[in-house]
Amino acid sequence: MTNSVSETKKIEGLDDRYLLFSIDGAYYGLPLAMALEILTIQHITRLPCVSPYIKGIINLRGKVIPVLDVRAKLGIPECGYDSKTCIIVIDLHDMYIGLIVDMVSEVLTVSQDQIIPPPRNSASYISSVTQLEDKLVLNLDCEAFFQNDLEQNRI
Amino acid sequence: MSNDDYEMESMLEIFNHETEEMLEQLDNILLESERAKSITEENINSIFRITHTIKGSAAMMNLHSISSLAHSVEDVFYILRENPTKLSLVFSSIFDLVFQASDFFRKELEGLQSGEYSEGDPTEIIKRLEQQADIIKGEDSSDTSVGSGAPQKSPQPSHEPAGDGDAAKITVFFENDCGMENIRAFMLLNQVHPYCEELSSIPSDPENDSSLSEEIIKSGFTIIFKPTESLDDVVKIIESSLNVKSYEILQNRQTEDTSPASCPQAAEADEHSVKGVAAEAVGSQSKPETQSVLTKGVKQNLISVNQNKLDHLMDLVGEIVTAESMVARNPDLKGLRLDSFTKSIRELRKLTDELQDIVMSIRMVPLQGTFYKMDRIVRDMCKKMDKKAELITEGGDTEVDKTINDAIVDPLMHMIRNSMDHAIEAPEERIALGKPEVGQITLSAKNTGGEISITLSDDGRGLDCEKLLGKAKANGLLTKPEGSYTEKEIFNLILLPGFSTNTDVTEFSGRGVGMDVVKKNIEQVGGTISISSEKGAGTTFIIKIPLTLAIVDGMNIAVGDSTFTLPITAIRQSFKISDESEIIHNTDGSEMIVLRGECFPIIRLRDLYSIESGVEDVMDGIIIQVDHGNSGYCIFADELIGEYQVVVKPFPIFLNKYDLKNRGLSGCSVLGDGSISLIIDVNNLKTD
Numbered sequence: 001m002t003n004s005v006s007e008t009k010k011i012e013g014l015d016d017r018y019l020l021f022s023i024d025g026a027y028y029g030l031p032l033a034m035a036l037e038i039l040t041i042q043h044i045t046r047l048p049c050v051s052p053y054i055k056g057i058i059n060l061r062g063k064v065i066p067v068l069d070v071r072a073k074l075g076i077p078e079c080g081y082d083s084k085t086c087i088i089v090i091d092l093h094d095m096y097i098g099l100i101v102d103m104v105s106e107v108l109t110v111s112q113d114q115i116i117p118p119p120r121n122s123a124s125y126i127s128s129v130t131q132l133e134d135k136l137v138l139n140l141d142c143e144a145f146f147q148n149d150l151e152q153n154r155i
Numbered sequence: 156m157s158n159d160d161y162e163m164e165s166m167l168e169i170f171n172h173e174t175e176e177m178l179e180q181l182d183n184i185l186l187e188s189e190r191a192k193s194i195t196e197e198n199i200n201s202i203f204r205i206t207h208t209i210k211g212s213a214a215m216m217n218l219h220s221i222s223s224l225a226h227s228v229e230d231v232f233y234i235l236r237e238n239p240t241k242l243s244l245v246f247s248s249i250f251d252l253v254f255q256a257s258d259f260f261r262k263e264l265e266g267l268q269s270g271e272y273s274e275g276d277p278t279e280i281i282k283r284l285e286q287q288a289d290i291i292k293g294e295d296s297s298d299t300s301v302g303s304g305a306p307q308k309s310p311q312p313s314h315e316p317a318g319d320g321d322a323a324k325i326t327v328f329f330e331n332d333c334g335m336e337n338i339r340a341f342m343l344l345n346q347v348h349p350y351c352e353e354l355s356s357i358p359s360d361p362e363n364d365s366s367l368s369e370e371i372i373k374s375g376f377t378i379i380f381k382p383t384e385s386l387d388d389v390v391k392i393i394e395s396s397l398n399v400k401s402y403e404i405l406q407n408r409q410t411e412d413t414s415p416a417s418c419p420q421a422a423e424a425d426e427h428s429v430k431g432v433a434a435e436a437v438g439s440q441s442k443p444e445t446q447s448v449l450t451k452g453v454k455q456n457l458i459s460v461n462q463n464k465l466d467h468l469m470d471l472v473g474e475i476v477t478a479e480s481m482v483a484r485n486p487d488l489k490g491l492r493l494d495s496f497t498k499s500i501r502e503l504r505k506l507t508d509e510l511q512d513i514v515m516s517i518r519m520v521p522l523q524g525t526f527y528k529m530d531r532i533v534r535d536m537c538k539k540m541d542k543k544a545e546l547i548t549e550g551g552d553t554e555v556d557k558t559i560n561d562a563i564v565d566p567l568m569h570m571i572r573n574s575m576d577h578a579i580e581a582p583e584e585r586i587a588l589g590k591p592e593v594g595q596i597t598l599s600a601k602n603t604g605g606e607i608s609i610t611l612s613d614d615g616r617g618l619d620c621e622k623l624l625g626k627a628k629a630n631g632l633l634t635k636p637e638g639s640y641t642e643k644e645i646f647n648l649i650l651l652p653g654f655s656t657n658t659d660v661t662e663f664s665g666r667g668v669g670m671d672v673v674k675k676n677i678e679q680v681g682g683t684i685s686i687s688s689e690k691g692a693g694t695t696f697i698i699k700i701p702l703t704l705a706i707v708d709g710m711n712i713a714v715g716d717s718t719f720t721l722p723i724t725a726i727r728q729s730f731k732i733s734d735e736s737e738i739i740h741n742t743d744g745s746e747m748i749v750l751r752g753e754c755f756p757i758i759r760l761r762d763l764y765s766i767e768s769g770v771e772d773v774m775d776g777i778i779i780q781v782d783h784g785n786s787g788y789c790i791f792a793d794e795l796i797g798e799y800q801v802v803v804k805p806f807p808i809f810l811n812k813y814d815l816k817n818r819g820l821s822g823c824s825v826l827g828d829g830s831i832s833l834i835i836d837v838n839n840l841k842t843d
Contacts, residue, residue, distance in 0.1 A: 045823070045831040046717060048764030050813045057807065059825045062474050066807045095809050149809065 018108050018130065020137055021088065021101040024076045028101075029108070029130055029139040034090045038104055041085040058087070058098060065089060067098035073145075092142050108137075115139075170216050171264050172459055177205045178257050178264075179524055185257075186530050189250050194235075194242060202253070203232045209260065215338040221263050224277035227284045228256050234291050241291040249287055254535070255280050323386050326375040327393060327402040336368040340376040343393065350388045351380035375403075462557070465518055472507075472514045473802035479507050480799065480827035520560050522600050522609075523551035528564065529571050529598055536575040543582045543592055544575060549599035555607055559700055562680045563609065566673040570611055570696060571596065573670070578615025578694055588691070590614065606838060612695035618688040620645045630654060646686040650674045699838070701821065707803060709824075711796040711832055712779065714760045715769030718832035719792070720801050720824060725837040727780040727787060729795060732773050748778065748789055755780065758841060759791045763819070769793050781837045788841050799826065803834055 018029035019038075037060070044056040044067050053072035057064050067087060071078050084103040089096055110130050118126045118138075127141035184201055188194040194202075210225035231249065235242060242249075259277055266272040327343065329336050344356055357377040358367050382389050386404070393402050483500045526548040533546040555563075579585075579594035586592055596613045620642060627633055627648045633640075640648075648654055652671035677684050682700035709720035710729075732738070732748075738757070739747040746757040757778065761769040770776040770793040779790045801824035806815055819840030820833050 043830060045833070046766075047810070047813075047815070047833070048766070048820075049815065049818045050810065054810070057810075057823060057831055059829055059831050062477065062825060064804050064807055064823055064825070064831065066809045095807065097807075097809055149812065 016110055016112075018110055018137070018139065019088065020105045020108055021086070022103050022105055023071055023074065023101055027105065027135055027137045028070075029110075029137040030088065030090065030142070031139075032107055034092070034142060035088055036091050036096065037089040039087040039089065039098070040083070041081045041087060041100070055100060060089065060096070060098075063096060065096045065098050067100060069100045071100070071102070090142060092146060097146070108132075167216065167267060168459060170212050171268060173212065174209055174221075174260065174264060177209060178260055179527065181205050181253070181257055182531055183527055185250055185253055186527070186534065189534070192246070196236070196239065199232055199236050199239070203229060203236060206232065211338075211341070215342060218263065218267075218274070220274045220277050221260055224256055224259060224281055227281045227288075228253060231284050231288045231291070234288050238291055245287045245290050248283075251538070252280060252284055252287065254531070256284070323382060323389075323404065324377060324379045325389070325393065325402055325404050326377045328375045328400045329371065336371040336376070340367075340371055343376070343399075344378065346392050347378065347380065347389050350392065351382050354378065354380040460517075465514075468514055469518070472511050473804075476507055476511060476800055476802055477825050477827065479503055481829075484827045486828070516554075518556050519554040520557050521552050521554050522560065525560060525564050525567065526551045526598060526600075529567060532568060532571050533575060533596060536572065540575065541581065542575065542579055542594065543585075544579045544594035544596055546571075547595060547597045547599075549597070550601045553600040553602050553607060555700070559607070559680050562676060563682075563698070563700070566676045566698070567598070567609070567611070569670075569673050571598070574611070574613040574615060574694070578613045578617070580615060607700050609698040609700070610695060611698070612693060614693040617690040617692050617694055618646055618649070618686070619690055623648055627651070627654060643686075646688060649686070650684065701836075707801060707834070709799055709801045709832075709834065710779075711799050711801075711826070712760075712777075712790075712792040713794050713796055714764075714792050715766040717764070717766055718796065718826065718830065719760065720799070720832045720834045721779065721781065721790070722834070722837065723798065725781045725783075727782055729777055729779040731777055735773060738773055746773075750780065750789075753786070755787060755789045756841070757789045757791050761791075761793075763840075783837055783841060790835075790840070801826070801832065801834065 015031070015033065017032040019032050019035045020027055020029050022028070039058075039060070042058060044058055046056040047054065054066060054068045056067060058067050059065075069078060081100070085100060086104045087098040087100055088104065089098050108130075114130050114132070115128050116131055118129050122138075125141050125145035125147075126138050127144070128139045130137040130139060181202060184194075184198050188198055206225045206229040210222045210229060213219075213221035213225060231252075235249075256277075259275060259280060263272075263275055266275075327340075329339055340356070341360075344354065348354055356379065358370055380389065390402075390404065393399060479500075483504070488496075530546050530548070533544055536542070537544055574596050579596070580588065580590075582592050585594065591614075594614060596611070598609070598611050600607060600609045602608075623645050624633075624637055624640065627645075628637065630653055632648060632651050632654060649670045650673075652669065654669060654671065674684055677698055677700065680700055682698055685697045685699075686694065687697075688694040707720075708723040710723055710726055712719050712721060737748055739749065739754070741747060746759075747754050748757055749755075760766070761771070773791065776791055776793050777795060779792060779795075781787055781790060803822045803824055805822050806820070816836065817839055819836050821836035821839075822834045823831050824834055826832055
């Protein structure tokens with residue numbers, strides 16, 4: 001069932017660490033403090049009447065968590081899930097959300113001088129770019145990324 | 156309230172809780188008696204006991220306004236008890252006054268709870284109560300008998316400790332500066348009372364005279380008693396009492412000789428110092444009764460629990476239920492013969508069922524309490540507005556979750572006020588209209604499988620469509636041409652914010668709260684409100700609120716690769732169709748089926764939720780007939796999987812925006828194998 005590869009809790013000093021995942025060959029980074037858990041792909045219960053990128057809900061030890069496909073959310077054509085496909089469970093304002101990504105690559109400690117501001121015309125959900133020796137990592141601003149999901153939420 | 160804030164706080168909580176309960180009881184007795192136009196002796200005694208207890212505990216909490224008012228109510232009922240025939244003289248005014256007193260108590264309690272307590276001033280009510288007392292007494296030729304009779308009774312015979320060898324004597328010293336020593340002594344007496352016979356104390360009747368505190372501080376508080384069981388019981392109680400610094404056990408018969416002497420003395424000292432003679436008589440007379448009340452309290456053993464803890468407990472029980480079915484229906488067990496295992500599982504199932512029932516019942520409260528409150532409002536408004544109306548309640552024993560109960564009190568109160576204010580006509584008008592003089596408001600509740608339905612109807616004026624439309628128009632609330640509004644839509648206009656703009660603020664309605672607030676409050680707990688009305692004949696409001704039954708018995712059904720759960724209570728029957736001609740095809744593509752002469756629409760979950768896989772041929776799947784309001788409809792699914800107990804989990808908040816509730820899905824649940832099923836809300840699946 002739930003096969004957790006690693007579990008992280010919010011610990012001080014996680015600020016400069018990022019969880020890197022790839023979508024369609026590009027690398028994205030998430031603040032590690034936000035990530036709760038990484039799961040291998042599992043059966044997702046489909047929900048009717050929701051946006052196509054929301055794939056459904058999963059059961060994480062009794063907690064029901066919505067899962068959405070980052071590929072579809074980014075507007076990249078979907079491809080089938082395989083053994084590398086992972087679900088990253090993040091905590092956004094005490095809401096748990098599962099993100100389906102192609103692959104989780106590594107956890108990286110990034111020093112401030114490696115981070116550069118995003119290109120001017122980039123999407124609002126890219127908060128910054130990390131420059132590594134062999135690749136560029138787009139750091140996701142989850143708040144902005146889920147803005148259109150959250151704004152219509154009635155509390 | 157200076158010394159021990161923490162202790163005081165929890166005591167305050169208990170005080171609030173207990174007093175609230177007693178006030179509710181008091182209101183019930185009063186309403187009942189007023190309707191019956193007489194008070195039974197038993198009820199007088201109950202009122203007397205209640206006020207006495209409130210007085211005692213309020214005095215201990217240092218709440219003088221409450222205790223003094225309770226005291227004067229108690230006085231009146233003491234006199235009434237002695238002269239039951241005089242009741243008719245003061246009948247109506249006494250009820251008004253006691254209701255006022257009970258309102259005063261409530262207001263004080265609310266103040267205490269909100270933390271911004273400022274003591275109210277009860278002198279006005281007290282004065283009027285005293286007047287009533289005088290009226291009763293004034294008619295009494297043996298006026299003085301109350302006064303003179305009392306002292307004769309007051310040195311209670313029980314205070315004479317019998318010369319029995321078992322008699323024990325304990326002197327208790329309270330902690331320095333703990334305050335209110337006399338009341339604490341009185342509480343202590345009450346606490347030990349169930350464990351002893353022939354209880355007496357030096358000084359006696361400490362609760363009536365705060366000047367005795369000094370004496371208690373100086374020489375301690377001595378109780379003389381014969382333990383019913385063992386001395387240890389009593390000692391334990393004293394040890395566990397609040398603020399007790401030390402105690403001495405003097406099990407000595409010689410010392411007893413002094414006690415009978417000092418007892419009456421102390422009692423006499425009391426008599427002179429207390430304000431009214433009648434009051435003194437009340438104090439000493441009532442003592443055995445208060446004790447019996449408090450004994451009851453001990454037996455009830457109330458405990459107030461943080462609701463979050465209950466929620467957590469509920470979640471845990473849910474997990475256990477799920478885990479249990481994981482074990483019982485474990486795929487590893489397939490095909491094995493497991494006699495003893497099955498037996499054990501059955502035992503476990505029984506226990507978890509019981510556990511679940513208890514946890515649920517902890518959170519459930521009957522609506523009766525809320526209904527009584529409404530009764531009270533109708534009564535008050537009748538008096539104030541010179542209208543005649545009665546509230547008929549049905550189904551007060553329907554239990555709802557505490558949060559729901561709390562959430563509907565205000566809306567109901569507002570709606571009843573509206574009914575009284577706007578709907579029920581004045582008596583003359585009613586007679587002229589050929590209606591019964593006394594208006595009728597019916598408040599009923601019932602549990603209709605997964606939902607609680609509360610109906611409030613009156614036989615008043617009814618809603619006037621033209622007036623409503625006119626008003627809505629004037630307030631700029633119309634969104635389409637006037638003529639195209641259906642009756643139902645017009646009624647719903649009153650639920651819009653900005654509709655209720657009554658400028659004349661009366662005491663009851665027009666507090667700036669409109670029906671829109673009612674609607675909002677009800678929606679907050681996931682409920683709906685609907686209105687039907689007939690001009691001249693009355694209006695009916697129906698509030699429907701989902702029970703937060705977190706665990707439901709459900710039938711799991713499969714559609715393609717999705718699993719759905721239907722609450723068992725909603726299912727009428729399920730059957731297979733053998734002949735396709737039974738299905739009637741409508742021109743709009745919908746399907747219907749005739750069952751026992753009635754026509755039911757068929758909803759295909761597969762199409763409704765656009766599920767890609769799943770049975771298409773009606774003959775291959777299964778039809779499930781479900782109840783919906785007065786009729787019902789049929790659901791078409793692939794197959795029945797089986798009956799399960801499922802724990803209802805709400806959809807993640809993240810998905811709120813999609814409003815799945817209105818799409819016929821009330822939540823989801825984790826099944827034994829870890830997969831998730833979607834719970835169908837029968838009432839919202841079909842849109843009318």
